[in-house]
Each structure stands twice: as structure tokens, then as C-alpha cells.
Amino acid sequence: MARKLPAVDVVLVGFGWTAAILGQELTDAGLNVVALERGGWRDTSTDFGVTFAQDELRYYWRRALFEEPARETLTFRNDQSQTALPMRHLGSFLPATGVGGAGIHWNGQNWRFLPSDFVAKSHNTQRYGSLPDGMTIQDWGVTYEELEPYYDRFEYICGISGKAGNLNGKIQAGGNPFEGPRKREYPNPPMEMAYAPTLFAQAATETGHVPFPCPSANMSRAYTNPLGVTLGPCTYCGFCEKFGCGNYSKSSPQTTILPVLMRKKNFELRTECEVLSVKHDMAAKRATGVIYVDTQGEEWEQPAEIVVLCAFAQHNPWLMMLSGIGQRYNPQTGEGTLGKNYAYQIVSSVDVFFDDKIMNPFVGAGALGIGVDEYNGDNFDHAGLGFIGGGYLACWQTNGRPIETHPVPKGTPKWGAKWKQAVAKNYLTTATIATHGAVMSHRGNYLDLDPTYHDVHGRPLLRLTFDYTDNEHKMSDYLTDRAAEIAKAMKPREFHAKKREGHYSIVPYQTTHNTGGAIMGTDPKSSVVNRYLQTWDLHNLFVMGSCVFPQNPGYNPTGTVGALTYWAADAIKNKYLKNPGALVQA
């Protein structure tokens, strides 16, 4: 039986990016806020300082900063005909545990979605007619224009390095001409560009594209954000994604918000506290608090006036399922919303091999790269292509960490003398072009509870049913072909296009861009949360993160997750507190 604690105004479940933002914004509004984090305290110098952050084995391959499947995992199958089995160790995606969440170990590739991405269903049906069978995309209920100030807010908190391509509707030389209009420039100029992306930019220009420096949360110079928190300049050490930044030069909760938030008297963080469920009073349409367990196995009830789910993407809908909130999605009937529209990302790459061009791949940063956006979203005419959506192509130079990064030409054995020779020959002289594609939601891709497997607390594991559809394969192949054209224009010795073939596999690392399951929308029949990320069922329960994306556009999600969080925080402060209740009438 959980022991009841004194009530607080707000309880935040999880303590990564979204909770840090909400903690800061809601304490500013005078509320008492408690955050509950299942992992421990983590900070730069003590937990990933420059003295030991550059440890590929420990941080990536032994998963030091990530979720432990022994404690929580999910089960997975490609479709309903299969039996879902547990993800026994991490692979395809890397959720975090601990203060800062995945905001510690992201690359820092920080994008805005296109204006048309937010109205994907109406836009695409209007332009191309009916959608493919089984595609369940929908409009978000919020528009790019509404989110623009909140994108801006997040970018200035983070100190994003980049070049505007569209200032108030006017296209800017040097930036991404396809982006939605922004009100002002990025807070920092683009990073210095390494060799491989520079060669890519030349080839992209020659082939008729408009290359631009990708927006980066790695600092191109020292920067002090609007909260007064200072970040150092990125040193291009090549240990970003899967690692914490040792010298305060990658935006994370720790480097942008926590120094201010942690000093506040009306904020408290409790670590090693895992929330088991949300308590609620359905009749009153209110959440009443959360139940959590500490490391000693004691259960506690933390009552709160407002409950916000800020855990990693799929954990939020899982918690709602475990708490009996909402109507679970039924793929047979299409009814229900909770767990609906799980989506992901589809990625592929082209390795470009040179004899004489030394790239020094270890000189890198998580978001150091040149992109082209001609094939993203609806930036191109899809007529006759057989798919909708798209993605960007980019030549990143993120790392030369050798366990992970040792490209070899097609046909090279995976071991032995020939492998060794190929690794030694190509390590310094290979560039890679990545494609990063959208995944449209589909009626067969969803989350529910597993009937067989349980976590350490005896709770049913989340069950993920997911596969790529024809739309994704056609789209990804199209992107890969375009990337190969640019690769050819780079005049390499040879190149190797690695298309994403076959079924989705949970084994190799792809991206940690899991979306959907508690999607947002315009009415309770088709969504779990309204445009302010407030659940339709309980007016004081809000859900953050990419689980609210109705489908996953062709960009990395963090920028939009940040923008939506600021948007929701604004709604809570300026609308909900004045008149607690449903912010959108069902």
C-alpha cells in the first residue's frame, strides 16, 4: 500500500528535456513542482567529464547511459501474425535512464518540421487524392505558424548553430530554402565545416541542389542563453550521440536549463523513483497524482494538481495503459486511440570511398554536416511516385569511433585479413551520405500491452507491432537513389548504396526517433491529447514528447518536441491555470 505524501502543484514523470522545460516554466509561474526520475543524478564533470567521456566501449557498446532492458523493455513483432518477443538488449533505438534523459546522449540535430507536415492528411489528400490503403495519418491540430515562437524559444535556449533559409517569407542565401518562415536568425552561426560535408556540398550544388549547414545543437561558439546559462564552444571531439558532452558544448537539460531550475526553492527532483501508474478519478475527469516506487521497494503516492508525463516516447502511452486511462487502440476495428499510430524513421546510407581524400572522420560533431532538403515532405512533386512524404539527405561527419565506424567497400568479408586491410585502407578516406526518411502511420503499426512478458515490477511489457510499409520502402529507395547520384558526383573511387531492405529489425541501431501512441489531434475519436497536449479524458493530465506525433515526418524530432513542450507550458500557464478544465471542448 502506497504511503501518501503531501500534495504538490505539479508532478513531472521523468526528467529529460520536456520535464526540464516544464519545470522551469511552471516554477516561473509560481507553482511547486516535483520531478520523479527513475535514474540517478548526472552532471557533466562527474558523470561524463572530458577525463573519460571518450570511451566508446563503455558508453555505446555497454550502454552506460541507456535504459536497462533488465528493468524495462518492450516486446516486438513485425505484424500481428507473429508472437512478440522481448527486446532483450538495446539495438534499434536507445532510450535513456537518468537526469537529462536522451537529451544527454543525442547528436544535437535540431530541426523544425515543414508547415505542410502539420497538416499531412489534408495537404496530401488535397494534392494527391486519396491516401494508400491502411495509412492512418492525420493533421496535428496545431500549425507551424502557431508553433513558430516556440520553435524559436527552444532554439534560443539551446543556442542552435545554423543559417536561416527563410526569414519572414524571404529566402536567404546559404540556408535551407524549403524551411518554414522563421522570425529571426539562428542564435549562433553554422559550425566550421569538415572535409567530407564540404565535398558533398560541392557535388550537391553541381547536381542542382541547394545544400545548407544542418542546424546543430553543438555550439559554433560560446553562447549564453536567455536564462543566463553559458555553453562552451564545441571542440569537434566526435563523441556526441550515445555520449554525454564533456565540455558543455552540446545543448542538454544540464547545459541549458538545470543550472537555473535546480536553484529554485519551488522545485524538487527525486531520483531513483520510478512511477508505476497515474491515479485518477474518472468521474471528476482528473488525475489525482502518481504512484511511484523507490529503490528500497517502498511505494509512495504523490498527489498533485497537475500530472505531466515526460518519460521517453513509448513509456508515456505505456503508463497510460497501465493506469487504465483512455481507450486502447484496436487494429481490427480501428477504434480506440491509445497506442495508435506508432511510427519511427526509415534511414539508409551511401558510403563514398576515395583513394586520395583524407576526411579525418574523428574530427566530428553530432550535428556537423551539410544537408539538402529537396526530397523532404512535400518539397517535390510526388505524382506517379507511389508514395507520400520524404526525408533529407545529409553528409554528416559525426565520428570516427572505430568499433562503430570502419566502413568497407561492398563485397568485403566481415573478418579476416581482407577485412583488416579494407578497414585500414578506407578508414580515413570515406564519406557517408545519410538519408533520413519519414514514416507514415499505418493501421497495423501500434502499441499495446504484451500478454506474456512482464517487467521487474510485474507490469505487462509494452508490445510494439511495427513494420515498414510499401510507402516507406518506395520513399526510402527514392531517397537513396538521389543520394547515390550526389555520391557519384563526388567522383569517388567507388560508392556503396545501402538501401533499407526487408522488414524492420529491432537489432541494428537506426535512430531513437520513436513516435506515436498518444497522438494529438482535433477530436477525442482520433487522438489521445488535444492541441495543447492535454488528455481528452483527464483535464489535468498532460503528455509530452514524440508520442504525440500523429506520424513521423522526415526530420529528427527533438526540435518539435521542444517547441510543443513550450507551447503546452504556455497553455498551462496562461489558459489552464486561469480556468482549470478542458482547453478544447470535445
Added chain:
Amino acid sequence: MNIFRYGALAAMAFSAGIAGTAAYAADTSYAQLQRGKSLVDAGDCVSCHTVDGGKPFAGGRPIETPFGLIYSPNITPDRETGIGAWSDEEFYNAMHFGTDPKGARLYPAFPYPYYSKLTRSDVDAIRQYLNTLPPVRSAIAVSANNAHRVSGLIWPLNYRFFMRGWDWLFFDPGEFRPNPKKSAEWNRGAYLVEGAAHCGACHTPKNTLGGDENSHLLQGANIQNWFAPQIANDVRSGVGSWSTDDIVEYLKTGRNKFSGATGPMAEVVGNSTSKLPDSDLHAIAVYLKDTPGAAVDAGSKPEQKIFASGKAIFADSCAGCHQANGQGVPQMFPPLAHNANVQSSDPATTIRVILEGAQTVPTSARPTASSMPAYNWKLSDDQIAAVANFVRNSWGNSAPAVSASQVAEMRRQLQANIAQ
């Protein structure tokens, strides 16, 4: 001599106590309370009189002395466990003469040799402000009435005491006397530095008997395995290259383009100087800039072999933050080039910071609590000495050589701290 001085002091305290029976009318005006608060801030009273995580001013913080730990008393107005029952006169006697209400000597861990410089009016303001604090009944702290009492045993006088204000032998009670030849601002600065802020408690070297070497006022001193650097006006190892605005910025925000406040100074900035009005900070700066500094011996250069390995360690391990040219990043990573403490003759702080890292104090103006990681597990004594020698003798820096045995000794001292 000791006995004589002690006796004389006790007599003075006694007579003052008698005089104190004449009541003063307490001034509890807003202005008086604000003045008191400002002085309490300047004196950083809260740091010593608060235990980590405890109620402010309720005491109980263990303070290291060569005799072991002394627990700071509760100075909230609780009548039984705090100082609520003290008369204003008794409070003045404590501040001015270092005596408790029974006339007994207080341990000079309490820096009354500095507080003695405060005017009666200011001491009263402090008292009135403390009276407004919520009374805390503190079972942890030893009562103010018997903490700090000198036991009467013979003092180990030949021991060099590292405590703040551990200089009672050289104590001359008496209020600050303004220097009419100096500006009002200079005098305000002197009053704060020599009085409430008690800067010399750390920054003035002590003689072998623990008293301030007033001929070396504010020229830097070793205290509890830190080197409190020279803050007099020497260019290389003091504040000679700092403008008054640089000093104000440092005291206000915890950092400036030359340095960041870490270690004990982090607490001073966080609890004290960052809360002072700019006018007081400016006055302090004016006074410090006018305090004659002493050039310190640069010593002999480290051997080439040691210098070369130090250079390699710096390039591979330190330049990512402090930059290859030692210039650091403004407001973020302190510069090592032309850094006063780095060039101090005593390398204690440099060695210590390399060993156990350091957090720059966060302030409202500069909330970034950036910290340097500990190298204690990563570098050997030889390697730490080598990199210390490199940073102390590069980019125009010069300072005496550091030996591996000095590093080993610091390691031992810090380990002993943990064991406590």
C-alpha cells in the same frame, strides 16, 4: 604574554559588560534592518552558521580546527539554544571583544578580530536583523553560551593554525579609524575588507603564532590546503592586472575574464559578495587596488623533460576547455594565462583543483555551475606535477616548480579530509 593579554581582555570584556546594562533603544526601522542584512551578507555569517541542508543561521556546521571539529553555534533568536536571550550589549561584546555573556573567550574560529572594527551602530544593526530571523530550536548545535569556549588548557602555541581569524594573540580590539587622506569610497572599502568581510582571515599570511602578518596584508596565504591568492595590487599574482570593474564583476557574478570563484571562495561569493550592493563592491575594489602587493618569487624553471610531458598532457586533456593558448572561454572556462592563483608561489590550489576538480560558483547573474572534472584517478603525481609546471610557466606565466611529492602530500591531505 598570552596569559597577560588574555587577562587584560577578560577585564575589558567584564567592564564592557557592566557598561552594557544601560539599555539602548533598539532601532528596528526598515533602513536599520536592511543595513544589518547587508552587513550579515558581507560577513558571510550564514556559511559558518548553517549546516548543509539545515535551517539558515541555526548553526551546527562542523568547522575544522587543528584541535578537531568545532560546531558553529545557533545565532537565531531562539532564547534557549540561540542568542535570543543575549542583550545587545552582550552581542556587542562578542563581536567587539570576542567574549561570551559570561566574559569567557570565544574561539577565534569566529573572526572577531575583524568584527572588532565594526562600529557600534553597525553591530546593533546586525543584531536587529538577526532578531528578525525565525527562532530555530536547534538540538544539533551546542548552545551559543558554551560553544567556542576556551578550555583554559595551555595552547599549542607553536602550531600554525589554519583557521580563519585564528589570530587572537594579535588581537587589538578597536573600531575602524578612517584614513582622512583617502576618499570616502576607499575608507568604505577598507572598513568592509578589514571588518565585516574579514578578507584577511584567508588572504593575509599568518606568522608562526597564527597572527596576521600585517606587513603582508592580503598578499595570499595557505588555508586548509587551499592557497587563498594574493588580492593586493601585484600584477602577476595579485589583482594588479584587474580593473576595479573586473573585481566588482568577480565578486558580483563569481567570474570575470581572469578567473572563476571555486573552493572556499565560491561560498564567499555565493553567500556574501554576490548579495552586496555594487557600491560596496566598488569600494572594496578601490581599496584592494590601493593595497600594496608583493612580487612573488618566480623560482626556477621546471626541467625540459617535465615541461614537455606537461605540455603533452595539457594539449590532450586540458585544452578542450582552457584552450591551447591558455586563454579559456570568458565566463565559462577560466583562463590559465596570467592567472594570479596559477602563478602563486604556493601551488596548493592549482594542485588541488587538478586532483579533485572544482565547480565555479553559480550566481543569479551567472547561473552556470560549470565544473572541472577530477583528475585524481587519471593522472599520477608525476603527471600532475608536470602539467602544473607547464601551466605555471607558459603563456608568460612564471612560478616556482611543483614536485611530485607536493602532489602526493596534497593527495594524502585530501584523502584524510574524506576519512573524517
Added chain:
Amino acid sequence: MSGPSVSRRDLLSVGVAIGSTAALGSGADARSYAGKMPWIPGEANAPEPITAGPFQFLTPDEATFLDAAVARLIPADDLGPGAKEAGVTTFLDRQLAGPFGKGSRWYMQGPWKKGESTQGYQSRLSPAELYRAAIKDIDAHCNEKFSGKKFSQLTADQQDQILKDLEQGHLKLKDSEGKTFFTVFLQNTIEGFFSDPIYGGNRDMVGWKLIGFPGARYDYRPYVKQHGKKLNLPPVGLKGRPGWNPNT
């Protein structure tokens, strides 16, 4: 992988409120943070280098097998030392003796089913158990096929053929899944060849020298714009490089 200083943090702050938690009146026993950014001098969640000495997990037979097998996966040749010379067997031993070998972070609850390849690792064996079972099975197979010889006693070509059969799933083993073992073993061998020397492999940073990776450095700003230039930076491990030592 936690350094000794972690226990120090625990000593100092477990169950103790840091800062003024009183503001919110936490009644729970959890570690609570409020009022400041916590920081403790001397604390480093530093990596644990391996300790020298005899094998901690491997039997002599297993070590002999691995010495032979890693030498085929990454052989010594004109380009330089291979996995055996780089100490990969020692690396594997310490990995298998530690949390990785035990699969301590892995979800290891049944029921157990083979599953599709897209569903990933589904063996009930932890990595250490998998190595133990597979090495035994492979040596038994060799014993049978090559008249009493162990894997380590075969010719290089014979060893390569066994490894290829494992890789392609052609070799059926008694108590273990050969292809699963080979996947884990190859990955771990590459890890041992390229990970920091503190973990026992990549001895003298030979893996990094082979390809030109400069190791655990933290500042490449001077080189970002040096397009196409070979830098020839000496590699640095987490515990330094020879140039750091003033006494050599």
C-alpha cells in the same frame, strides 16, 4: 563500471536532502535534490581499468581456443599486430567475467522462443554461458571431424572454414547456436581490438594505430578546416600515452 569515488558520493548524500528540500516538504526516502546544482569535489564516475593477473573467467582450454580464433578474425600481417597480439583474449576474459558476461543489463526472463531474425537475441544463455557452451561444442566438433584435434590445433585454412560455417549457420552445435555465438564473438573481438587499452585489448593502441584513430582526444578545432591533410596525431588512451610520462 564505477570508480571508488562513487561510493563516496553515496556515503555523503544517500538519504540526505541536499539543499533546502524543506521548501516542498518531501517525506519520501528518495534522494532529493533542490536548491542547487549538486557537485562534490573529487568525484568522478570514472571507468574501471582491468586488473592484471590470471584469467578471471576463461579456462586454459577456452583461452587457447580464443587465442586461435581471434587471430583468424583479425590476423597479424604486414600491416601490424592482430587481435591476439592486441590482447583481445584478455579483453574477452574480463568482459565475460563482468556485467557484460552475465548479461546483467539484459532482459533474461522467459518464456524463450527462437523468434524471427528481426526480433534479435533470444537465447536463454548469457554471453558468458554462450561462450562457454559454444567453445565446448566447437572443440567437440573439431575433435570429431579432425580426429582428436582441437580448433587451436587446426591449420589456418581449416580454422577459417569452421568460422565461416559458424557465420553462415552451417555448423550445427550441440548446446549452443553457432551463428548467434559467431555474431557476438565477432562483435566482441572488434570491440577488443578498438576499445580503450584500459580494458585489456588494443594493447599499445595497435588497433588505433592501424587505422589512424587518435583515441580519447577532446579538441580537434585546429584540424576541422585542414581538409585532406593527414594529421598523424599520436593516439591517446583514457590513461594517457607515453608522452605524458616525465620519467621516460
